[in-house]
Amino acid sequence: MDRRGVKVRKRFLRGALPLVRLLPLPTAARIVSGIGRLEHRMNRGLRLRFDEAVARGGRILGCDWDVPAVSNQLAGNHILWRSRDMLVDVASNARALAMFEVEGREHLDAAVAGGKGCIVLTSHFGAHMLPAHWLYRNDYPVKLYMEKPRSVSRYMASRFDHEGPLSQDKLFISRKGDASDAASSILRAARVLKSGMLLFLAGDVRWTGRLTAEGRFLDRRHHFSTTWIALGAMSQAPVVPVFCRVGEDARYHMEFRPSFVLPRDAQDDAKAGEHVQRFLDMLQEQVRRYPADSNEYLFWEDGVAA
Incomplete structure (x- = not known):
């Protein structure tokens, strides 16, 4: 809204x-x-x-x-x-990281240790860009796969490199791109995972066209991007969901969930919707528990994207 x-x-x-x-x-x-x-x-x-x-x-x-x-x-x-x-665009790593209360880091580290790359599956719940900031501050080799975020910290923007075949600049996507652009970006993202890096992308992106599936969220049906499912199925990289909210102490409470590996047929049209719904159910439970961190979700029925 x-x-x-x-x-x-x-x-x-x-x-x-x-x-x-x-x-x-x-x-x-x-x-x-x-x-x-x-x-x-x-x-x-x-x-x-x-x-x-x-x-x-x-x-x-x-x-x-x-x-x-x-x-x-x-x-x-x-x-x-x-x-x-x-808010955490400060020079001191220690000062920035003191704003985070992290649960489940062992799930992330175990997934990364497997050497197949890792999909960090985020959403627009809570402080949704802060997990990426935390990953950068802790020197995880992470790339964002999303539309280029606006109004981010200078610290984060400085990590958006523009050179090399796996540069961050080439991984930002656009809703205005055509089918060939989408295919190229997915191939680049797959190479990021194959290189053993982390790929940070959202599972609640409402989208149209190819690589979408219908899901039910807050009693309404929308079509969501299934790019994360296609990448997970192709690469067999573990998927680690992450949620981050603002706590009563005004700090960022971040939780990494146990990883899972998608079956190779997960991207099939008949299967993708099941995996979309699985993540949406996890997300809806966060809204149930922490409605003040729901951001735009409660306004979605007005037809306005977050």
Whole structure:
């Protein structure tokens, strides 16, 4: 859901964040999210739209959420979500990494140790770009396979190399690309995995055309990209789901789930939908548990992409 003044807010954040980052980073996070919470309290129209979306989501999921409280917190987390990883755009690795509480790292490391590469399966839940930032900070050999993210930290942007056959620049995809562009990008992504690197991509991308399957999410059906399934089936690289949310301590709580390997026939039209739904079910459970980190999901029925 787009809000009025998003561009103005982004310019304000870019100007304010260098100063805010001088504070302890959890305090900085509370200040940034406070902008959204204040706007929610002051703007009745905005508050009603959030309240309605949260109430509808609670009914769909059978959850007895405190609608006003969740709605206000969600509005605050929207600002953090839109700021991507810019809050931790600091020189000190130790200072940035202190913002993370990580669970299940052993699942990631075991998958990487297998030597077949690794698909880190993310989503647009919570602080969705922060796992990539954490991977960079910990020197994992990771490439992003997605549309080129906007408004990311200078630290992350500096890792987007532009040279070589496996350069990050060649792995960014576009919705405007044709079938040949899509095929070429998938081949490049497969080479990344074959080289033993990590590939970071989302499993909740609504898409049209080839390599899609229908899935049910929050009581509505959408078509989702199955690129991650095609890559996993072709490469036999382990898939490690990751979820990252903003905790009550204003730090990033990140969880790596146990890895799985997709069967070679997973990309077949008759099979792909099962694997799409498996991930969507995991994602929906995160929304059920942490609705304030649901970002745009509760507004999807309005037909607006996250």
